[in-house]
Amino acid sequence: MKELWELFICFLRIGMVTFGGGYAMLPILVRDLDEKRHWCTTDELMDYFAIGQCTPGVITLNVSTFIGNKRKGIPGALVASLGFLTVPIIIILIIAAFLTNFADLPVVKDAFAGIRVCVCVLILQAVLRLWKKSVVDKKALGLYLVVLFLTVFSSVLPVSIPAAVLVIASGVFGILFGKENTLTQESGGEDE
Amino acid sequence: MMTLLRLVYEFFKAGLFSIGGGLATLPFLYEMSDHTGWFTHTDIADMIAVSESTPGAIGINMATYAGYKTSGILGGFCATVGLAMPSIIIILIVAHFLNKFRDSRYVARAFYGLRPASIAMISAAGISVVKITMFNLPAFETSHLITDLFSWKAWILGILIFIGEKKLKWHPIVFIAIAAAAGIVFHFAQ
Incomplete structure (x- = not known):
């Protein structure tokens, strides 16, 4: 209680x-x-x-x-x-x-x-x-820049991609090209 | 009683389909306004302004407001709970599966991609706030003076807060209160 x-x-x-x-x-x-x-x-x-x-x-x-x-x-x-x-x-x-x-x-x-x-x-x-x-390596940086670009310019681009689609695509990208040692538990507390 | 149930139902529907945060609720609110007549398009515009100046998201605020207008305080409560319910249910389901598949290689790899995407969207949200807060584009477009482009008061306050947070380690809420006070004293809205 x-x-x-x-x-x-x-x-x-x-x-x-x-x-x-x-x-x-x-x-x-x-x-x-x-x-x-x-x-x-x-x-x-x-x-x-x-x-x-x-x-x-x-x-x-x-x-x-x-x-x-x-x-x-x-x-x-x-x-x-x-x-x-x-x-x-x-x-x-x-x-x-x-x-x-x-x-x-x-x-x-x-x-x-x-x-x-x-x-x-x-x-x-x-x-x-x-x-x-x-943003642990160059591949992740590339993904960051692509998603940032598509989100910031979504109103100017001919097709605006919904955020949900971008997120799911990023997850698939991770499954296909990602590394595994980035999951939560191993990394311990905040380094501050 | 029927109105209360209808409020819960309508806002439940809006909550179910508004993916990706507050503003995603807007199209559903316009539709609801046309269907039910609970609130007008002007009410929605007003509520956007109110939501920018109070804590809480536009969808949640609109639900409270519409519920109150149709059936008083209880209505406000019911509509808000209706809007929040789908999100709560879906997160409970996701949490269940996340725990189950925590150790899966695929989940770990998916987050390798999800995290940069999440940061990118946070950055994009930041850019849109910075654009309206730290710069004065309308003034620059009329005068073409570079000194008109920057909202100088905002930059000074922003830098002070940034340094203050680093050095003083106060709770962010304290800085929000200081920023509000500075806004009032130095007339930031002009």
């Missing part, structure tokens, strides 16, 4: 700060789930992010479900996911009930223009932190 409560509170806190589509969450997740609580490794988080790209739903919600399930099975998964959803639900209920033009308030616009700067830094840190472990 105590552990379920801990799960709920942990993901409630994470749900409070999910700005910028979840990608900026990686440094926060690494900090809270790996370094502080040791509920999972950074490598596992990356795997969850990769899986989250090709399954429905918000990536951070997927991570909540994964970690909850890992700690306490299905009840854990439900409690963690509910914890993650609680704050966004309350905030939107308050906005829907009381504030009609919330997003137009100058103070709100200024605050979130500031937060977006922090989101940029957080995403940059996520990439730097994970680079060494994921």
